[in-house]
Amino acid sequence: MENKAAVRFTLGKQSSLAPEGERGELDGRENEEREEIAGGVRLMYSANEGDLDAILELLDSGIDVNFRDIDDRTALHVAACQGRTDVVSLLLQRGADVQSTDRWGSTPLADAIYYKNHDVIKLLEKHGAKPLMAPMHVNHAREVPEYEIDPKELDFTNSVNITKGTFCIALWRGTQVAVKKLGDEVFTDEDKVRAFRDELALFQKIRHPNVVQFLGAVTQSSPMMIVTEYLPKGDLRAFLKKKGPMKPMTALRYALDIARGMNYLHENKPAPIIHRDLEPSNILRDDSGHLKVADFGVSKLLTVKEDKPLTCLDTSCRYVAPEVFSSHDYDTKVDVFSFALILQEMIEGCPPFTAKQDNEVPKAYEARERPPFKAPAKNYAHGLKELIEDCWNEKPAKRPTFGQIITKLESIYNSFSHKKHWKIRPLKCFRNLEAKLKKNHSSSPSSRSSSSRSTSSI
Numbered sequence: 322m323e324n325k326a327a328v329r330f331t332l333g334k335q336s337s338l339a340p341e342g343e344r345g346e347l348d349g350r351e352n353e354e355r356e357e358i359a360g361g362v363r364l365m366y367s368a369n370e371g372d373l374d375a376i377l378e379l380l381d382s383g384i385d386v387n388f389r390d391i392d393d394r395t396a397l398h399v400a401a402c403q404g405r406t407d408v409v410s411l412l413l414q415r416g417a418d419v420q421s422t423d424r425w426g427s428t429p430l431a432d433a434i435y436y437k438n439h440d441v442i443k444l445l446e447k448h449g450a451k452p453l454m455a456p457m458h459v460n461h462a463r464e465v466p467e468y469e470i471d472p473k474e475l476d477f478t479n480s481v482n483i484t485k486g487t488f489c490i491a492l493w494r495g496t497q498v499a500v501k502k503l504g505d506e507v508f509t510d511e512d513k514v515r516a517f518r519d520e521l522a523l524f525q526k527i528r529h530p531n532v533v534q535f536l537g538a539v540t541q542s543s544p545m546m547i548v549t550e551y552l553p554k555g556d557l558r559a560f561l562k563k564k565g566p567m568k569p570m571t572a573l574r575y576a577l578d579i580a581r582g583m584n585y586l587h588e589n590k591p592a593p594i595i596h597r598d599l600e601p602s603n604i605l606r607d608d609s610g611h612l613k614v615a616d617f618g619v620s621k622l623l624t625v626k627e628d629k630p631l632t633c634l635d636t637s638c639r640y641v642a643p644e645v646f647s648s649h650d651y652d653t654k655v656d657v658f659s660f661a662l663i664l665q666e667m668i669e670g671c672p673p674f675t676a677k678q679d680n681e682v683p684k685a686y687e688a689r690e691r692p693p694f695k696a697p698a699k700n701y702a703h704g705l706k707e708l709i710e711d712c713w714n715e716k717p718a719k720r721p722t723f724g725q726i727i728t729k730l731e732s733i734y735n736s737f738s739h740k741k742h743w744k745i746r747p748l749k750c751f752r753n754l755e756a757k758l759k760k761n762h763s764s765s766p767s768s769r770s771s772s773s774r775s776t777s778s779i
Contacts, residue, residue: 329391333369334402334436336394336427361388368396368412371405376412386415393423401429401445404438409445419450426543428453437478453543456514466518468525470537470548475500483551488616490551498536501547501616523589531582533605533615549615557612557663558601566670569700573734575612576664579604580730582614583660584723587653595652599659600640601666638679639672643686644717654717660726661712668696668705689715703736704729 364384367375376396380386387395397417400408409429413419422428430450433441459465476492477500483490488499524535539546557575561567567575579599586594596603596617603616642658644651662673673692674682691713694706701709708729714720721729 333399336423336425336432360384364388364396365399368400368408369403371408373407373411380415386412386417395421397429398423398432401433401441402436404441406440406444409441413448419445419448455540455543455545457518457540465541468521468537469541470539472539472542497551499549499551502544529582529585531578531613532585533613552605552607554606556602557604560606561601567667570737572667573730575667577730578612579614579660580723580726583656584727586617587723593653596656599656600637601663638682643683646683654720657712657720661709665692665709668700703733705733
């Protein structure tokens with residue numbers, strides 16, 4: 322019978338499926354300094370250090386080879402993470418469970434794959450270790466979806482987190498990509514798994530210059546992952562934080578990028594794609610200076626079908642329409658509401674309701690409060706302020722569609738361009754016209770005869 326202690330082994334590399342804050346190389350001195358360290362924890366420590374003699378001594382003394390700490394991790398997990406092939410071999414010989422899973426669902430093989438310990442991978446597979454079966458796993462190769470990416474092709478060696486930690490950077494066939502790992506708890510419901518499969522098939526067909534490109538997914542093993550293009554220039558939130566308020570022309574150009582991307586998603590057939598979390602950190606900048614809508618759906622498209630309302634723990638409260646928090650019955654107009662706040666922020670240079678705490682903002686929206694317009698009136702000329710107010714109308718049905726928003730933004734953009742053109746060039750234009758008239762006047766016959774008469778009279 323397996324022993325289990327209410328202690329956590331924190332020395333060395335952690336579970337490949339553990340949350341980011343619990344992964345990495347942590348300080349294990351607390352365990353080392355205990356006066357009486359449990360034998361099982363000493364076994365895990367010895368596996369971490371590669372001390373074969375100590376492992377043999379502990380196992381011979383009766384310590385269970387499958388001892389688990391509070392996270393359900395075993396010495397085999399630890400050795401697999403550290404790449405200790407000799408330790409793995411010894412533990413397997415002494416009866417270690419090759420398919421044991423920790424509390425996050427990770428096996429020794431999954432950990433070895435994550436940390437690229439190839440010799441350990443081969444050894445575990447030789448002893449019968451199988452990759453974790455994902456909820457979407459198929460039995461026949463011909464059933465594997467076209468978008469499937471082999472997880473072995475994803476290199477996380479120099480991976481760093483991007484966009485709120487939701488995505489991380491990886492290398493795929495020599496190209497930097499953004500990878501989102503999906504928690505297994507999202508896919509425990511068969512209906513959700515079916516919906517997710519349908520969405521992936523849909524994402525595969527999405528092609529638009531203002532939408533981040535979906536490249537593929539890992540669905541045949543765990544953890545399942547979504548792979549998209551990586552845009553190194555970062556998100557709109559970081560750009561706004563650095564640059565502050567934008568000039569109206571720039572804000573309008575960016576607003577058109579966002580509106581065009583969202584209109585494409587909303588016009589999808591047979592059903593629109595609702596973003597529901599449209600905010601600056603989910604809008605990325607490409608190399609040409611244009612914006613692309615990112616993180617549109619996947620798990621959000623699944624949770625939208627849940628009965629429970631959204632909370633501030635799920636998303637950024639400052640940009641979410643009030644009907645999302647109060648009811649699960651809403652449509653594409655929630656994205657229009659968010660768009661209004663983003664457009665205003667680009668002109669004002671600060672997030673909506675900066676003086677309020679996150680959990681206070683939804684209450685303000687429900688009370689029909691809206692962020693104040695503080696920028697100079699000229700920045701909201703040609704109906705821009707009215708457009709924002711229409712987009713955040715308390716009644717979703719009265720908010721415009723993104724198709725209507727694009728038409729209005731193009732009209733406002735042209736008005737600003739026309740005004741700017743005449744504001745910069747009038748003096749130069751009039752001077753050129755005056756010089757041309759003088760030139761024509763001096764070269765005309767009447768001007769020459771008049772000049773001759775004047776000369777003869779002198």
